[in-house]
Amino acid sequence: MQPKQAINDFVIKFANVNGTGSASANGMFAKAIFRMGIPVSPRNIFPSNIQGMPTWYEVRVSQDGYLGRRGGTDIMVCVNPQSMAQDVAGVEPGGYFVYDNTKPLEPRFLRDDIHYIGLPLTEICLREYTDARQRLLFKNVIYVGALAALLNIDFTLLKDLVSDQFKGKERLITPNIYALELGYQHAQANFSCPLSIHLERGHKAAKHIEDFDNILMDGNTAAALGAVYAGATVAAWYPITPSTSVVDAFDTYCRRLRIDPGTGKKNYAIVQAEDELSAMGMVIGANWNGARAFTATSGPGVSLMSEFLGLAYFAEVPAVLIDVQRAGPSTGMPTRTQQSDILAAAYASHGDTKHVLLFPATPAECFSMTVEAFDLAERLQTPIIIMSDLDLGMNEWMSPPLEFDDSYRYDRGKVLDADALEAMTERFGRYLDVDGDGIPYRTYPGAHPSKGAYFTRGTSRDEYAAYTEDGQAYVRNMDRLLKKFETAKQLVPEPKLKEAEMETRNGAVFFGTTASPAYEAIEILEKEGICIDTLRIRSFPFNEDVEQFIREHDRIFVIEQNRDGQMRRLLLNETSVPVKDRLIPILEYDGLPVTARKIAGMIRNFITLGNVTPITRRAQAEEISA
Amino acid sequence: MQPKQAINDFVIKFANVNGTGSASANGMFAKAIFRMGIPVSPRNIFPSNIQGMPTWYEVRVSQDGYLGRRGGTDIMVCVNPQSMAQDVAGVEPGGYFVYDNTKPLEPRFLRDDIHYIGLPLTEICLREYTDARQRLLFKNVIYVGALAALLNIDFTLLKDLVSDQFKGKERLITPNIYALELGYQHAQANFSCPLSIHLERGHKAAKHIEDFDNILMDGNTAAALGAVYAGATVAAWYPITPSTSVVDAFDTYCRRLRIDPGTGKKNYAIVQAEDELSAMGMVIGANWNGARAFTATSGPGVSLMSEFLGLAYFAEVPAVLIDVQRAGPSTGMPTRTQQSDILAAAYASHGDTKHVLLFPATPAECFSMTVEAFDLAERLQTPIIIMSDLDLGMNEWMSPPLEFDDSYRYDRGKVLDADALEAMTERFGRYLDVDGDGIPYRTYPGAHPSKGAYFTRGTSRDEYAAYTEDGQAYVRNMDRLLKKFETAKQLVPEPKLKEAEMETRNGAVFFGTTASPAYEAIEILEKEGICIDTLRIRSFPFNEDVEQFIREHDRIFVIEQNRDGQMRRLLLNETSVPVKDRLIPILEYDGLPVTARKIAGMIRNFITLGNVTPITRRAQAEEISA
């Protein structure tokens, strides 16, 4: 079979063993392509384990700037015998299988519809290095060097990257460049480079990347930076994958930006709590006391925080929670991605509760929405939950550069300071709806010697914060909280509308990391003559734009990465969608980021066959996943 | 104004100070009416406090056997000066205000549209008793005696009740009867007894009580008895109002029924856990190990248990949880009732989870559904949550007698014992869907020396319980859990349909303690020519009967006691209701059991004015509440 032809548009996947240092080598590979000006989106598919298990690194190269997973693998670089069977099977016809041919390949791994490229990686390492650790580490660098030749990666870029990577440890630069050379030379000498699938420099601004002034960044780091810019001074957390790097990054930036020059002391406090309940308690206590505080966690943590979230909702204390979602339920698949905490977050805690949710889709939004979250939390005096996920949080994404408007000022919400209290003649009522927007005024402890003190509690109280069991006072308070939630609709980020070329009654709604593959799927379908308007939801509660989109479309595909169609349920509950069937669930939940192919396939099936093929059967058709 | 005329049909309310022993006297009053064969429904409206705060006891007497709250008060017995203002205001025109006239009534408490009956309670006590504690306690008994005369209660019944009450403490009988006499004589001597509002013996079977072979019982005790009959051997709990009496009663019955005659040892274990997380953990551990175990809690406990509920759902471990709901969110109003944990329970925990819910409406159902819950938990290998509430759990309800069919046998579900395992030739797969109903087979630890051992976990696993991160295995498992939930629809208690006299497209759906007042409201409306079919939901997931009811009605009032219409949301999410507006929310959430009047009013408003008057304005119109 003829080798597949592709320039700047293919999927390459690395099969490694975790804990062998492949991550940095693979990262360098992706970054080099990025620096060539070619859109790239790398993804780690790693095990919930520290060392010795199969791990994959999938890199999509897309001329057009599609950043979601495409599905399928054109080039498989297999450095892990454990997973070879499924890795061979995963290559698309006409694709390449790159492997270590120090030992000959077992016949069972031979397919006649793909092309094999053997690199004597182990042999080279044995020859070149004596130390076992070096043999392990440089193997990765060597195959990157080889790929540079095979795929036509600008070698100088790789060299620069090595230098960047080892700033401070300069003595490591030369040996690494040497290892790159080893691979590069070998490939040049033994194969006709480049392959039919390769890269070419000089890329013009891609269809989906405004201009190529892009950055490569993971969402957790961006969110952390957002917390820094929002002036968060307190972070309380408990480690959990995939949210851990949020606080790690916050720590790193604070060490750089928040040390008091005079004293060398910290203008921030990060506390590793004993668990998630405690982490949320600390966040609530700090916000109550006038500091901007946040925490980051994942599903299990959200479950544990639910009692405290109910308290913050009812006692009206600001709080910012970053939920980097992973595959549930329970411990589930801790290193796989999903969007399955939507209902758990929106209705967290017993009794009548509702929480404000934000749905970032890019690192840039992780940054801007985190900044925004602190304003919203203080303006609305309630928890704001940022619904990120593993794919967005832990993978590097091409993203427009982060922006910050220096003229922007924090909104610290309705707080009466000493002067305001001093000037006050009427009695201070912590829960009085003075402005008719459902948002009362608060005071910080210690604000004024004789005015403004009040009793914060999770029990029912009157407008003056006094305990009461009077049913009317309780109802007034609960109704005000509803009014406040109405007010929130005007304040939260509005959804993004994208209309099809031609007028259509078909609509699609999605959010977060489902956006990239969804937009791509919509284009695939458009080429087939299926036109669909799209609305990317960016927050809950849903505002009028969402209502309008639902009104104006007869058939709305709700695309999300969970089993139960949680966003669809939320839309049913919280919008005035007249007819239920109008919302058609398009679901993927195998823990890997959904691919454009799958989405397009499901929508196509629905429109042509009238049903969505169940995911299980789809899965078989699909390439094997980790 | 003329005194209101009413025989066997009125509402009398007692205003007391908590911790003064009024509860037992008031209980005796209600029980006497019950023994006269007149339908009665008493309710405690008590503070979240131990001593010295206002507390009310509302007794509805209903010839027709309406057991829900009617609304309004015909006779107010005021023994608490603290609350006199609101108590006077609460009396309906033409009604009576019974008070302690030892000190003259302040003029501001005088209304000319009600009738005052002064009893020199303090004076009598001062005269008759020297000990302060006695003066406090007997005051309650004296007014009960007086009421016996004023309302024509059979005095011998009261005497019997005193004797019953003081079994074991016989020396207390005479002084109590003496105190009753004191009140009785005084009333006889000073008023023309009985009043225009009074009781008459010789009641025929009331419209809503099949025959009068009724019992008077609270739901928590009935649920506890259900656990005993279901063979529960382990109870792990953490005290919380209003669920505490469930385990207290279980303890009491076990001390009676579960002591090994030979050794005097316990054939049960009750552990007061350190918190709700631990309580649920113990329940899961015990069920995993083949014992029937349960816990009881309220809202805050449900929030804290949510992580464990997700584990039990995903690891497929049986568990029985009795949620005696109270007014949330957070600590809310701990001694007020609500049905506001529906969503928190149905979707407890992060990730894609769904839980089976049961909705008892009477003590008899608290009993039978608890028995059923253990079968369902083991059959479905998942948590079963019984959604009771404070009104049902802590108040005494007239109920048909508890029934138990001795031919019934426990369904312990799909468990492979030693013999089954021994006979087994194929490999045991803990999560294999052998029967196609989504329910796999389990084994108990220690069952067989060499077969059947497996690894229980909250992480993703394959059919043989081995850890896996394979997306397909994960999806197969998640889809099987959905199938299991489908199977559940056939096993859970079916809803109760009640059709209107005339054919109608109006429907009403309700559950639990909303049923009694709802049925009454429907009758009120029927008299006005508004016909409504009703469906009392008894479980979630919803089965075909619910779907059909929704299909066959154009307008369905969903009546529930929470702010956000949580059952309505669940119906929108989990049935194929085509048009959203078809479900009309009828909501009450001031923490007091909803009254027939309020429900009828709201539905009437909707049908005539097309809108439901907001509860706040209704509240003002209504009698003041605690």
Next chain:
Amino acid sequence: MTYIKPAFRHPKAPVNDLGWTRQDYEGGLSTLCAGCGHDSISAAIVDACFQLNIEPHRVAKLSGIGCSSKTPAYFLSGSHSFNSVHGRMPSVATGANLANRDLIYIGVSGDGDTASIGLGQFAHGARRNLNMTYIVENNGCYGLTKGQDSATMDTGSVNKKGDRNLSTPMDVARLAIEVGATFVGRSFSGDKEQLVPLIKAALSHRGFALLDVISPCVTFNNHQGSSKSYEHFRSVKEVMPLDFVPVREEITASYASGTTCEVRMHDGSMVRLHKQDSDHDIEDRQSALQAIAHYESQGKVLTGLLYIDRDSEELHDQLGTARRPLNTLTEQELCPGSKFLDSINAGLR
């Protein structure tokens, strides 16, 4: 109760150095049972703050859930208060303290709130040496839920139901010493003479100050056979008398003479103790545990200042937080601005 009405002031009532009367330190009317030990503790807190010339608004009161946790409503109505959720006060207090290290934090909890559901947070709060005074109003039962045994109920004690407790009691004082609290005292709600100076000392301590105050529940745990009843505790308590000497006052008596010893606090004030047991070195953990055990072996309960580490590092020292409260930092000080963001972007290309 939102602010102190000066109108209330009795003209002739004695005032402290701030010109406040004792009444200015009181709170709302208590709704607890008449005779509840908790009310005496509230009164002792009022005395301590009044005598220490603390400005009420510089105090933040925190609590969990329970009768005990209701009490912040009954003292210092001029202070902000946070009645959180059951057993989780320590984390809320930690957050509050992180935000503003300059307030005085008084936490009130119960034995259920602390030793059962709250044990983890309590232990970790102590371990972090959070700068606060943490008072456990210990009645051996769950008052608000009608008297179930708590984890501090002593072995052999009989509850209202008549059941004898067989499990080992949690001694929150010993536990606090174990996990890192730097000021640990035990007292009795009925012993004002000891309790007030002990609270003053705790408030003057820099770090986690735990006071385990036996506070009988008259309604559910004050009967015969209960080890937490007024009568029984009076009979077993071994009192270490102590007085508190504020900073400015002349210190007359000389240093550790026999069983009397004086402990200078971090802020310069002084606690004078009259120890029965001269081996008890209150600045040595092991010795403190030893002393507690010693009396326990004699069926006694030692009350007083059990252990103190006078100059320990409180949480902020451990974290290296700046002196200025974090909640006073301005936007200008906190926000790096667009320039820095450009450099970030540059680094990501």
Next chain:
Amino acid sequence: MTYIKPAFRHPKAPVNDLGWTRQDYEGGLSTLCAGCGHDSISAAIVDACFQLNIEPHRVAKLSGIGCSSKTPAYFLSGSHSFNSVHGRMPSVATGANLANRDLIYIGVSGDGDTASIGLGQFAHGARRNLNMTYIVENNGCYGLTKGQDSATMDTGSVNKKGDRNLSTPMDVARLAIEVGATFVGRSFSGDKEQLVPLIKAALSHRGFALLDVISPCVTFNNHQGSSKSYEHFRSVKEVMPLDFVPVREEITASYASGTTCEVRMHDGSMVRLHKQDSDHDIEDRQSALQAIAHYESQGKVLTGLLYIDRDSEELHDQLGTARRPLNTLTEQELCPGSKFLDSINAGLR
């Protein structure tokens, strides 16, 4: 891994009294890092159970979440196992034990799982004297989440990031002694000679047996400056050698002679200890704490059997549960039937 394949058996492998080979006690292939201390502990558990002639299916394995909590998959594949949620294993173990008091319960946890999120459940499990062996695989860090400090990290120890830990460490052994555990030992994953007999003794103990086993994390906490590294712990451990003498065996040596003492276990077996410190009375709480502190003051960590209460009342004794496992009671024995219900109804009329 669902059942032991006899096929595996090596013909000549030595068998125990049950006719099982050591291999029959093994589990699945470990996925932990090469050199992880946890794997050595799994091996020690295998040895202990093999040597004690325990039938694998009579054992129930429980754990929380963490690298340590994964290990039940790597030993005794013939036993049921419950890998629960983070920090909540003790409650699941309690429930399991309540249901069937006749199985042998082995709980495996980590220092994060036990001393942080699980502290409350751990302490209350110990307080209830739950009859189980609870092993903390203590590496001073959170291995599975890539090496953050845990609460057992010693003061001054430096983590992978290079930060020096300033907070007080939780000593789970001391804590266990404080709250009521009746068997408390400490050991080292690298000291098989001590660990195996200690595990045997723990399994033979009736009540809550806590083993704090230092188990270095080679990936995140085995570097210079870490107090939980192989090298450092080897240098500070003060080993109390001990051996375990099963029930049937003749006991030769005489009673406590000098620093050697023999402790007869509840089941008749015997532990022989060789104490350095003759004042250390392992049957006295205070003395045990004293001994630990004594070595600590010398920069040493005492390993061995630290404390034992040989005939205490375990949870079932406290509850008065019947001898027969509750999960074996039949419907006939449990269900009162309709007759009794009639009497109930009668009483409610």
